[in-house]
Amino acid sequence: MTLTYDPQNIFARILRGEIPNKTVKETAHTLAFHDIRPLAPVHILVIPKGAYVTFGDFAAKASAEEIADFHRTCAAIIAEAGLDAGYRVISNAHDHGGQEVPHYHLHILGGAALGPMLAR
Numbered sequence: 001m002t003l004t005y006d007p008q009n010i011f012a013r014i015l016r017g018e019i020p021n022k023t024v025k026e027t028a029h030t031l032a033f034h035d036i037r038p039l040a041p042v043h044i045l046v047i048p049k050g051a052y053v054t055f056g057d058f059a060a061k062a063s064a065e066e067i068a069d070f071h072r073t074c075a076a077i078i079a080e081a082g083l084d085a086g087y088r089v090i091s092n093a094h095d096h097g098g099q100e101v102p103h104y105h106l107h108i109l110g111g112a113a114l115g116p117m118l119a120r
């Protein structure tokens with residue numbers, strides 16, 4: 001397992017403005033945008049602007065200010081997206097987690113009943 005950050009990953013390119021995105025919210029340390037292949041009526045990705053690979057990498061290395069900004073932004077999105085009936089937050093990490101893009105992100109999913117947590 002490597003935590004070497006690849007600056008050519010697609011979310012790094014979005015952060016540099018090289019690829020467009022449908023922005024939901026942007027703060028000093030955080031960007032949120034609509035997933036390009038939504039798996040639910042609401043499917044928003046939240047990413048830190050810093051170069052972190054996974055949840056564990058971000059939780060271990062980000063500053064308190066980055067961590068607070070990221071989670072407050074998630075809370076604002078959840079409040080504004082009309083998810084009163086419920087939602088799910090997922091973060092995939094590395095191979096076993098099925099991570100496709102090696103820049104830490106949370107998926108915020110909702111807008112319909114999401115079914116079981118994992119397919120069996």
Ligand code: AMP
Pocket residue numbers: 010019021033034035036037038045091092098099100101102
């Ligand atoms: P993960 O498997 O957790 O790494 O999820 C990566 C997510 O990024 C997938 O749900 C993709 O649909 C999404 N994605 C990939 N490229 C883009 C893009 N250019 N804009 C928005 N979402 C994207």
